[in-house]
Amino acid sequence: MTEVGRIAALWRYPVKSMAAEALTEGELYWHGLAGDRRWAFVRAGVERSDFPWLTIRERPDMHHYRPRFLEPERPDDSRTLVRTPSGAELDVVDAALAAELGHGARVIKQHRGAFDTMPLSLISTRSVAAIGAAVGRELDPLRFRTNLLVEPADGAAFAEDGWVGAVLRVGDAMLRVDRPDERCAVVNVDPATAERDPAVLKAIGRERRARLGVYGSTVRPGRVAVGDPVVLTAPGASGL
Numbered sequence: 040m041t042e043v044g045r046i047a048a049l050w051r052y053p054v055k056s057m058a059a060e061a062l063t064e065g066e067l068y069w070h071g072l073a074g075d076r077r078w079a080f081v082r083a084g085v086e087r088s089d090f091p092w093l094t095i096r097e098r099p100d101m102h103h104y105r106p107r108f109l110e111p112e113r114p115d116d117s118r119t120l121v122r123t124p125s126g127a128e129l130d131v132v133d134a135a136l137a138a139e140l141g142h143g144a145r146v147i148k149q150h151r152g153a154f155d156t157m158p159l160s161l162i163s164t165r166s167v168a169a170i171g172a173a174v175g176r177e178l179d180p181l182r183f184r185t186n187l188l189v190e191p192a193d194g195a196a197f198a199e200d201g202w203v204g205a206v207l208r209v210g211d212a213m214l215r216v217d218r219p220d221e222r223c224a225v226v227n228v229d230p231a232t233a234e235r236d237p238a239v240l241k242a243i244g245r246e247r248r249a250r251l252g253v254y255g256s257t258v259r260p261g262r263v264a265v266g267d268p269v270v271l272t273a274p275g276a277s278g279l
Contacts, residue, residue, distance in 0.1 A: 043198065044269040046209060047164055048180065048188040053106040053119055054131060055079035055153045056094040058230075059181055060107065064264035067212040069257050070151040071158030072186055074114025078106070078131050079153035083143025092153065093144045095225045099233040100124060101140075102181075106131065115150065159214055161187040161199060162252030169196035170251060173242040181230045182239070183222075185252060189269055199253045206273040211261025213272065219250040226251075 050059040051072045056079075066073040080093040095101050103124040110117035119131040129136040137144045152158055162185045171178040180188050187209070191198040202216040222243050227235045243251050 040208075041271045042192055042268045043202070043207075043271050044163065044189040044191040046187055046263065046265050046267045046269065047190040049263065049265050050181070050186055050188075051075040051114075052184065053078060053108060053114065054104070054121065055092055056098075056101045056225075057104040057106050057121065058102055059184075062265075064210075064262060066260070067159075067209075067214070067257055067263050068260050069158075071154070071257070072263075074108060074111075074117075075158070075186065076152045076154060077115060077150065078119060078146055078148055080137065080140055080142075080144040080146050083145075090155075093140060093142050095228050096223075097142060098140060099228045099235060102228065102230040102233055156220075157217060157254035157256055159187070159255040159257065160185045160220060160252060161189060161216070161255060162220070163189045163191045163196070163199050165191055165194060165196040166199065166251060170239070170242055170246065173246050174236075174238050178239065179230055182226055182228070183252060184225065187263075197247075202271065203253060204274075205271055206258055207255075208268075208270040208272050210263040210267040211259075212257065212263050213259040213261070214255045215258050216253050216255045218254050220252040220254050222249050222251050 049062040051074050052059055053074055055076045081091045082093050085091045105122040107120055108114040108117040120128050121131050122128045162183050167178055167180045206215050227237050227239050243249055
């Protein structure tokens with residue numbers, strides 16, 4: 040077994056495409072981090088499509104809607120409130136919130152999480168820095184909507200590419216790194232300003248064939264925390 044990094048930050052997203060909630064620790068279940076993407080807004084007219092969600096693509100300022108659980112230790116059963124950019128705090132199921140978001144949206148609860156591909160996402164600090172260098176400025180890791188931000192032990196960019204197919208132990212939990220994360224236009228949106236910059240996705244496409252970070256799934260549920268070692272317990276082969 041080899042320590043390949045440490046958890047630098049941990050995030051969950053109570054409402055799909057809204058602001059992240061930073062965690063010092065969290066429970067990793069079969070369907071991702073407890074409380075992650077348990078709510079989502081569905082656009083009118085596309086409910087039966089492969090991608091019905093209202094996201095940052097349509098509303099870049101969704102980054103500025105800040106959800107929180109009233110019972111953060113029991114997020115899947117907790118009432119969820121959302122602070123809007125104007126400062127109002129609304130229940131996630133309040134019709135006024137859906138009306139403000141527009142697009143004929145309605146909220147749904149997904150007990151297994153409203154994930155685009157897989158329930159866990161991971162990226163390294165060095166990979167974020169490398170793409171920032173390609174763009175010509177520092178980038179906020181939250182732009183990439185990840186769950187686990189890892190500081191790699193070897194200091195190399197894109198170390199996570201070599202973990203595809205591997206099993207990692209993080210805290211009490213174990214996860215398998217299943218595939219690279221193929222990026223979309225969401226990464227162009229700055230989480231602080233909600234401004235779009237197409238240079239970000241162009242750089243990932245040019246430098247990385249549009250792949251940055253990795254997706255994973257739970258092998259053994261357990262507690263994970265910032266500062267936990269990331270330990271390679273079973274080798275994998277790079278998917279790139």
